[in-house]
Amino acid sequence: MATNPHHPPLGARRRRFVLERPLEQPDGFGGVLRRYVAGPVLWGAIAPSGLADRPEGGRTDTLPGYRVTLRARVALDPTMRLAAGPRRFAIRAVSEPDAKGRDLVCHVEELVRESAS
Numbered sequence: 001m002a003t004n005p006h007h008p009p010l011g012a013r014r015r016r017f018v019l020e021r022p023l024e025q026p027d028g029f030g031g032v033l034r035r036y037v038a039g040p041v042l043w044g045a046i047a048p049s050g051l052a053d054r055p056e057g058g059r060t061d062t063l064p065g066y067r068v069t070l071r072a073r074v075a076l077d078p079t080m081r082l083a084a085g086p087r088r089f090a091i092r093a094v095s096e097p098d099a100k101g102r103d104l105v106c107h108v109e110e111l112v113r114e115s116a117s
Helices: 112-116
Strands: 015-026 032-056 059-071 081-084 087-095 103-110
Touching: 015 059, 032 081, 032 103, 059 087, 081 103
Parallel strands: none
Antiparallel strands: 015 032, 015 081, 032 059, 059 103, 081 087, 087 103
């Protein structure tokens, strides 16, 4: 039986992710302080999907991109991020690979600074 790359078998979803939701509080100077609080534990599969160039501080950083496939149980949006152990992944886009609504595919980038701290 051929496997669809957008629908990995259930056994391939053995990576444990924690969904982190943003919590913003006023900083007293007209801005906000954003921190992330841990949400539900999700199980999924991760696969590389290429490289992305991000300009920052006068230079361009090349970051690896990944595709994370999860069960479609939770509403996800790009303000959230995924944590897998010490690694943090910023959600850039969320899509459904088929019309059945079983899975969600998150296109993510690894956050290097947050992973090192």
